[in-house]
Every structure is written in C-alpha cells, then in structure tokens.
Amino acid sequence: MIISGGGVLYSEASKTLAAFAERHGIPVVETQAGKSSLPHSHPLNMGSVGVTGTSASNQMAEDADVVLAVGSRLQDFTTGSWSLFKNDDLKIIGLNTQAFDAAKHEALPLVSDARVGLDALSAGLGSHKVDAAWTKKATDGKAEWLKAADKATATTNAALPSDAQVIGAVQRARKENTTLVCAAGGLPGELHKLWQADAPGSYHMEYGFSTMGYEVAGGLGVKLAKPDSDVIVMVGDGSYMMLNSEIASSIMLGAKITIVLLDNAGYGCINRLQMATGGANFNNLLRDTLHVTLPAIDFAGHAAAMGALTRKVASISELEIALKETAGENRTTVIVIDTDPLITTDEGGNWWDVAVPEVSARPEVNEARKGYEKALASQRIG
Numbered sequence: 001m002i003i004s005g006g007g008v009l010y011s012e013a014s015k016t017l018a019a020f021a022e023r024h025g026i027p028v029v030e031t032q033a034g035k036s037s038l039p040h041s042h043p044l045n046m047g048s049v050g051v052t053g054t055s056a057s058n059q060m061a062e063d064a065d066v067v068l069a070v071g072s073r074l075q076d077f078t079t080g081s082w083s084l085f086k087n088d089d090l091k092i093i094g095l096n097t098q099a100f101d102a103a104k105h106e107a108l109p110l111v112s113d114a115r116v117g118l119d120a121l122s123a124g125l126g127s128h129k130v131d132a133a134w135t136k137k138a139t140d141g142k143a144e145w146l147k148a149a150d151k152a153t154a155t156t157n158a159a160l161p162s163d164a165q166v167i168g169a170v171q172r173a174r175k176e177n178t179t180l181v182c183a184a185g186g187l188p189g190e191l192h193k194l195w196q197a198d199a200p201g202s203y204h205m206e207y208g209f210s211t212m213g214y215e216v217a218g219g220l221g222v223k224l225a226k227p228d229s230d231v232i233v234m235v236g237d238g239s240y241m242m243l244n245s246e247i248a249s250s251i252m253l254g255a256k257i258t259i260v261l262l263d264n265a266g267y268g269c270i271n272r273l274q275m276a277t278g279g280a281n282f283n284n285l286l287r288d289t290l291h292v293t294l295p296a297i298d299f300a301g302h303a304a305a306m307g308a309l310t311r312k313v314a315s316i317s318e319l320e321i322a323l324k325e326t327a328g329e330n331r332t333t334v335i336v337i338d339t340d341p342l343i344t345t346d347e348g349g350n351w352w353d354v355a356v357p358e359v360s361a362r363p364e365v366n367e368a369r370k371g372y373e374k375a376l377a378s379q380r381i382g
Helices: 006-010 014-024 055-063 114-125 132-153 163-173 187-194 214-225 237-242 246-253 268-276 299-305 316-325 363-376
Strands: 002-004 028-030 045-048 066-070 091-096 108-111 178-182 203-205 230-236 258-263 309-313 333-338
Touching: 002 014, 006 014, 006 114, 014 114, 028 055, 045 055, 045 132, 045 187, 055 132, 066 114, 091 114, 132 163, 132 187, 163 187, 163 230, 163 258, 163 316, 178 187, 178 214, 187 203, 187 230, 214 230, 214 237, 214 246, 214 258, 230 237, 237 258, 258 299, 258 316, 299 309, 299 333, 309 316, 316 333
Parallel strands: 002 028, 002 066, 028 045, 066 091, 091 108, 178 203, 178 230, 230 258, 258 333, 309 333
Antiparallel strands: none
C-alpha cells in the first residue's frame, strides 16, 4: 500500500504516483496533507487513511505487508495512533526528503524527493505487479465505501443537517474548478473522508496545528494564488468568530471567495471528544455554558456589514440553490446554515489515543477508561 503525504504535492509528483500505482497495481491512501494527490475518481485511490480514514483505506492498511510512505510524517492521525497496521510481517519504507521522517517507526529510509524516489523504485521493480486479488480487494472496498459516503452526504429535510450533508450540498452545487479551504474543528475529519478532490492542490487544509481562524484568511490567500479557481471556504461558527476580518480585505481586492458558515452554536468537535471520554457536556456548546442569555449572533448580518453578499438558508435544498445562484457573483459571498453539533459519519475511521482519566467519580468516565485501556493494547510501533 502507498501512503501519499504532502510531499507528493510539494514535489508535483501526482502523475508519477499515478503511473507507479497503475504499473504495479498498488492501492493509494491519502493523508490530510496528501489529499488530492490523485483524483478522487482514480480507481486505485482509496481516499483518506487513519483516524479520519475511509473504510476502504483502513481495511487495506490493516492487512498490508508493505507500506510505502511517500512524503508523509506518519503522524498520529495517519497511523491511528499506531493501532491501524495489524500485519505481523509489516515493513514500512519511508520515502522522504527529511531523514528523520524517512526513518520513523523502524522504516527502511529512502531519503529522496518524492518524484525522483518513485521513479527509482519503479525502475527497480520493473514489470512486477502485486497479486491481482489484492488490487481487486482494494477496488471492491472502495465501491463499498462510496455507497456509505453517498448515504452520508445525501440531501435531507432535517431541520439541523449534519456536516456531511452540507459537504454533499457544496459538492453537488459547485463541483467544477473548485478549491476547498478549511482548517479546524470537526469539518476537517468529515472533509478528509468525504470531499471529492478532482485535481492536485484543489484541497487546502491547515491541519498541522488545527488553527482556528485560519479559514477566511487562508481562503483569501488561496484565491490570490489561484485567481481562476472557485475558492470555497467551509468554516464553523467558533472558528469564524476567531478571525473573519479578511472578508473586508477580499472585498477591497476584488478577490471573490464563497464562505459556507456552519453554525452549530458552539465547539461541536471538542464537545464530542468530551462525551467520548465520559465527560459531562460542559462549556463547549453554548447551551452548556454558564450564561444569563444565549448569544443570537446574526452571522449573515455581520458579514454583510463588511461588504459581503450574504444569505441565511434554512435547509440543504436552500443551500444548494444559494450556491448555484451566487456562483457567478464577483463579490465575496457568505452563506450561513444551522447544523447539528453531534452527528458525524459512522463509517470508516480508526481509534485515536485521547487519554481518559484513571480515577473518576463518574461511571461514564470509568467505562470510557476500560475501553481506552483495551484499545491501547492494539498499538504497535514498527
């Protein structure tokens, strides 16, 4: 299996990667930084891997005996906190310009640029192809995953749609020549799984530090670098509140971006982590805070005050209509939709090592601790 990291994109090695995978019949999985290395439609692209991985990618990762990590740091999310790989005969080859990353976790280091390294490996492999049954297992797994993804992103009449359903609406309404920008919260995980990137660099995610507030400013930067691209920024209400003033800059510069603002009334991602570790809901959703009155922020009105075209929509169908109707506008547009803070895509994914307290008066925490200790046993390094 090939893990495609950000180094593939930095090296502009997408065509080389595709040729390598096709010649040798090897499935490819993508990290957050490596997403869009291959088009989503490529039959050997299994999609995202690890904690926010597709079922297709993670199934292959569990069984793989050789993992070629190209331009990847093999960090916690990619490896499922080192619980993802289960083959006792696993060997990792680390192809990386950075010797430290190339040798991580007892990998066989190949210190090289991604494009040069893939060409050299392919020349050494000659006409060798992996067992056809392995390649078929990959493509069958992808077909099953696509069914699950289609179900998660399908349109709905729910009053509070999920992040996945919003992603589906954006994908259907504005698929052509799109560059997607995001950064923090629960959206990166859902986008890693579900967004269908169709060209190298069309997926721009700041997830090294999960920087809240990056999205709007980052989207403007992407638009300046790619003026002919339809730049769509997806951002939660919490992250929007951290930094939004570059909306005014985009108006001044005539650099139109489309911002889809998902308002779940708080910090939904951290709230879900709090619940998963047995904690009581506290101080993440606005309704769970100490308050005299809950804020009623008019996000559309706020963005309009900075000069943006704005709409507040009440459903997924209205969102799709708004996205289509504003596609031809030449001014930054902000579309706001209320969403459910608790729903995530069930299919795919892998365990993540988020520690749970050993001692607590809460039975829920004690139960979560038992599950945590059981999961720790599945970790393996090298």
